[in-house]
Amino acid sequence: MPMRSVDIERVRALPLFQCAAQRTFDNLIAGAFLQKFPAGTTLLMEGDPVDFLYVLIEGLAELQGTWNDKETTLAVLRPVSTFILAAVVLDADALMTARTIERSDILMISGESVRRAMKEDAGFAVAVAEELSGCYRGLVRTVKNQKLRGASERLANYLLAEQVSQGGGPTLILPHEKRVLASLLGMTPENLSRAFANLTDYGVTVNGPQVTLLRPIALDRLAKPDRLIDSHLQPSAARVGMADRECRASAAGTIGALN
Amino acid sequence: MPMRSVDIERVRALPLFQCAAQRTFDNLIAGAFLQKFPAGTTLLMEGDPVDFLYVLIEGLAELQGTWNDKETTLAVLRPVSTFILAAVVLDADALMTARTIERSDILMISGESVRRAMKEDAGFAVAVAEELSGCYRGLVRTVKNQKLRGASERLANYLLAEQVSQGGGPTLILPHEKRVLASLLGMTPENLSRAFANLTDYGVTVNGPQVTLLRPIALDRLAKPDRLIDSHLQPSAARVGMADRECRASAAGTIGALN
DNA sequence: CCCAGCGCTTGATCAATATCAAGTGGGCAA
DNA sequence: TTGCCCACTTGATATTGATCAAGCGCTGGG
The missing domain is CATH 1.10.10.10 (Winged helix-like DNA-binding domain superfamily/Winged helix DNA-binding domain)
Structure with missing residues (x-):
């Protein structure tokens, strides 16, 4: 499935890839493919090994966790966000199931090539660390939201x-x-x-x-x-640079870029 | 406060620093200082800007979140673990307050120098990303534990x-x-x-x-x-390499290396 | 030695949430 | 169009967890 250049640009504009060298980005995209999935498709099951970094380009997806025949939604993702990053970085099994809610266009990037790119391109590795930090803080907000309210x-x-x-x-x-x-x-x-x-x-x-x-x-x-739980009301009207990416992660609702 | 070489070695052996170049590590340690705190000391308040990466060398510490006069403990840390990494990477305000539970020895490393080290040393940046991935997954386990059980x-x-x-x-x-x-x-x-x-x-x-x-x-x-919630029963008896560091993060209890 | 304070437990009660059971209405397929 | 299915709602009830109020036992200070 060939990618439209519009979509390539949207991916390139993501914080995760913005600071990557052009060469790094090209390598990542070269082995990647874009795929359309109907609503309700399971992309990845809890416990499975993770082979790809996913990027939701269009549509709506959901991350859920299961235990003892009970199920819970951990996040709802909207375009454009990456997910399953943490598992890719560690080459570990998925802790959550990923499912499409609507018909979705999803870019799948080889996990192996992501790990290689991190080692070769410090800028990209830093971007990955920043992305993960944002995801982490989003989850901290989620836990506070859950336990305190x-x-x-x-x-x-x-x-x-x-x-x-x-x-x-x-x-x-x-x-x-x-x-x-x-x-x-x-x-x-x-x-x-x-x-x-x-x-x-x-x-x-x-x-x-x-x-x-x-x-x-x-x-x-x-x-x-509360700004320490709900990320939608961030004080930093200034600083539109690197550090504001965490804003996309919302505790109460859609957690952008969750892994 | 001069650091004992024993302690330096313990820090050096942390997954976070293991792969860093010697030069990187020396730079980080050079501007750092080790400090003893009595039990019950607040190291960092929720909402405060974060100037240091903390490493708990000895003792016991706690991370807590607050809202509306209610308080909850997000993690109990034991030696040796780092905390507040995510906030340091993003140069953002703390989402949790950090408190000592026992008398503790804590190493404080300049946040600015951590960010600089990441940009200069790809190996270190990768290690930071891996550490954050483990922390992230620890929190995913926490949320599942909380919502499903x-x-x-x-x-x-x-x-x-x-x-x-x-x-x-x-x-x-x-x-x-x-x-x-x-x-x-x-x-x-x-x-x-x-x-x-x-x-x-x-x-x-x-x-x-x-x-x-x-x-x-x-x-x-x-x-x-469940291995997807409780990290203590990981199947990977093999692979003692990089990726096993996540094992230290436990959903139900002490989340090692939480940020 | 005694007492005050604190952490913990226990019981009674209350509030919040889950579960079970209908019932409603809209959308989709035959 | 008819009829079924499914999401959602509503009510009754059960369960779980929180709150309030003592009380117990250890510890540290006077």
């Missing part, structure tokens, strides 16, 4: 985060099924319904996948968003 | 993990106060007591900080440890 607080913060990521208007569209959201937020679908019902008093109106926040101030007072 | 299951797995890390004998010593363990496992101290009580039927006897596992098979059947 109750269900409706998690939902409230998710909604506020989605609101800004969707332009700041009063109404936002849930990007996937509510059942996935429930799992992501660490509750049952039934409880998500009830959590939405609780937020009615705070001006939250639900209409299918469309949610409207009528009293953002009230909702905010309930949610108590 | 109930309180007594988490405790049971913690005990089994501690047992192997303390030599595999039937009796083990809790390395810190039970209240810290409770917070680490995501429950209240009261509930930890009750969780211990529940495990009585599975041969768990508690006597102060000393815990004996009389029926390991029964306990194991309850705990259902």
